[in-house]
Amino acid sequence: MTSASHYSLLVVDDEPDLRTLYELTLLREGYDVETAASVEDAWARLRDRTYSAVISDMRLPDGSGLDLLRRLEEAGRREKTIVITAFGSPENAVEALKAGAYDYLTKPVDLKQFRSVIASALGRPNAGGGASAAPGSAAPGSAVRGAGRSAAPVVVLTGSSGALDRMAGQSAAMRQVRGLIEKVARSMAPVLVSGESGTGKELVARAIHEGSARRAQPFIAVNCGAIPEQLLEAEFFGYRKGAFTGAAEDREGFFQAARGGTLFLDEIGDLPLAMQSKLLRVIQERAVRPVGAVSEAPVDVRIISATHKDLGAEVQAGRFRQDLYYRLNVIQIRVPSLRERLEDLPAICERVLERIAQDAGVWPPPRLAPEALARLARYAFPGNVRELENLLHRAVALTDSEWIDESDLGLPDAVFADSLAQELETPVTPAPATPPAPGEPPLPSDLAAYLDAVERDILIRALEKHRFNRTAAGASLGLSLRQMRYRMARLGVMVAEHGVTVDPDEP
Ligand SMILES: Nc1ncnc2c1ncn2[C@@H]1O[C@H](COP(=O)(O)OP(=O)(O)OP(=O)(O)O)[C@@H](O)[C@H]1O
Numbered sequence: 001m002t003s004a005s006h007y008s009l010l011v012v013d014d015e016p017d018l019r020t021l022y023e024l025t026l027l028r029e030g031y032d033v034e035t036a037a038s039v040e041d042a043w044a045r046l047r048d049r050t051y052s053a054v055i056s057d058m059r060l061p062d063g064s065g066l067d068l069l070r071r072l073e074e075a076g077r078r079e080k081t082i083v084i085t086a087f088g089s090p091e092n093a094v095e096a097l098k099a100g101a102y103d104y105l106t107k108p109v110d111l112k113q114f115r116s117v118i119a120s121a122l123g124r125p126n127a128g129g130g131a132s133a134a135p136g137s138a139a140p141g142s143a144v145r146g147a148g149r150s151a152a153p154v155v156v157l158t159g160s161s162g163a164l165d166r167m168a169g170q171s172a173a174m175r176q177v178r179g180l181i182e183k184v185a186r187s188m189a190p191v192l193v194s195g196e197s198g199t200g201k202e203l204v205a206r207a208i209h210e211g212s213a214r215r216a217q218p219f220i221a222v223n224c225g226a227i228p229e230q231l232l233e234a235e236f237f238g239y240r241k242g243a244f245t246g247a248a249e250d251r252e253g254f255f256q257a258a259r260g261g262t263l264f265l266d267e268i269g270d271l272p273l274a275m276q277s278k279l280l281r282v283i284q285e286r287a288v289r290p291v292g293a294v295s296e297a298p299v300d301v302r303i304i305s306a307t308h309k310d311l312g313a314e315v316q317a318g319r320f321r322q323d324l325y326y327r328l329n330v331i332q333i334r335v336p337s338l339r340e341r342l343e344d345l346p347a348i349c350e351r352v353l354e355r356i357a358q359d360a361g362v363w364p365p366p367r368l369a370p371e372a373l374a375r376l377a378r379y380a381f382p383g384n385v386r387e388l389e390n391l392l393h394r395a396v397a398l399t400d401s402e403w404i405d406e407s408d409l410g411l412p413d414a415v416f417a418d419s420l421a422q423e424l425e426t427p428v429t430p431a432p433a434t435p436p437a438p439g440e441p442p443l444p445s446d447l448a449a450y451l452d453a454v455e456r457d458i459l460i461r462a463l464e465k466h467r468f469n470r471t472a473a474g475a476s477l478g479l480s481l482r483q484m485r486y487r488m489a490r491l492g493v494m495v496a497e498h499g500v501t502v503d504p505d506e507p
Pocket residue numbers: 166167168169195196197198199200201202203204266308348351352385386389
């Protein structure tokens with residue numbers, strides 16, 4: 001482990017007594033410490049050299065800790081920043097986290113917590129004041145996979161499995177998600193990942209963990225909806241021997257198991273209100289009290305939560321605590337549905353097929369025939385990437401060649417009628433009947449193919465008119481971007497580098 005003297009810290013506070021207290025605490029830990037009393041004083045030092053971290057009070061005589069933070073961000077500096085906010089001003093803390101602070105502390109500063117937060121910012125293990133799970137070891141929480149559960153509520157990840165590498169797709173939406181992952185990985189800020197079921201929310205959480213200084217510590221994924229209500233407290237916070245019938249020995253909970261690492265709370269919207277209050281307390285206090293224990297113990301855990309529900313609406317409906325929502329939702333990452341990024345479909349299929357082949361020990365991986373891909377692109381995928389994975393698993397099992405064709409997909413025509421109606425979100429109304437006029441062209445022999453050709457032509461003309469911008473072209477036709485994308489995918493119309501291309505295999 002790197003020795004503490006290799007880390008240099010800058011402490012910024014205008015109160016001499018506090019400055020000395022922080023300085024002495026950190027010197028005792030073995031760090032190299034310098035101090036400053038104002039924004040300008042701090043900036044003058046930062047111009048001369050770099051530090052491992054900057055710890056700044058929020059209120060300074062010539063500005064605020066946020067000003068300092070923003071200057072560091074603008075200059076692209078790598079120092080981790082920790083701000084110290086006045087008690088009872090959570091909005092300042094949230095603002096600091098959004099501006100890029102690694103973490104915040106509230107006055108009066110608890111020195112144990114102070115040391116722990118700084119160690120955590122520097123990526124030094126054993127932050128949190130208690131015994132930490134050894135890096136790379138299986139955390140004790142893995143033992144909670146109880147018998148009789150319908151879905152395993154906990155998954156423990158140690159080491160790296162390359163979640164970012166697993167994440168295929170270069171659509172604008174996915175590029176934005178990746179950018180956010182990289183940005184938030186550097187801080188301790190709580191993240192709320194939202195998105196429909198199966199979109200890849202857990203993959204995002206893992207990628208954040210793997211990109212953070214906590215990567216060598218455990219990643220504990222908990223499905224909040226899969227744990228019986230009466231067991232929640234013991235599972236989350238652990239218990240002491242004799243705390244209740246059957247508690248034959250002390251056991252750690254998810255929080256202790258995730259010590260120094262990341263706790264991923266999936267389906268957070270499923271937590272009952274009573275448990276929400278207890279979770280809020282732990283987040284505020286950064287300490288947990290196991291069931292049956294007399295005192296709390298500090299714990300350093302980063303929380304990432306996920307939901308497929310509209311948590312804001314859950315708050316409105318009184319089913320989710322507003323204060324907890326506020327704490328968890330400092331940074332939100334929305335993972336788009338597969339329908340909204342159909343352009344990612346080929347890349348995701350390829351990646352998933354590679355994985356399936358690898359797991360089965362088969363190489364090269366099977367490939368999708370163009371008409372099979374076109375058929376997939378017409379489907380609405382209510383279960384998103386997970387549904388696509390299942391479908392491809394089945395298709396690989398069915399095909400006896402290197403190619404997966406339409407018939408291997410097992411997508412009956414009926415599902416497309418449903419998908420189309422769902423996607424368009426508007427009732428399909430028949431066109432008003434017009435009386436035939438003399439000299440009109442003959443009636444088409446295949447109405448669907450005829451209308452497709454007309455629609456394809458209109459889409460292409462609108463795209464050309466609007467310089468291949470799908471949003472503008474769609475709007476000119478009264479379509480949302482989503483509807484436009486769907487129609488383009490259905491008709492095999494693609495925007496390429498130098499114009500529009502049409503997949504000739506499409507109807
Ligand atoms: N962009 C992607 N590229 C390749 N595979 C992906 C992608 N996104 C998700 N997956 C895969 O899809 C599956 C579902 O992803 P994940 O479990 O992260 O979704 P989720 O949103 O957390 O689901 P749920 O809401 O049901 O908990 C996983 O096997 C994951 O690896």
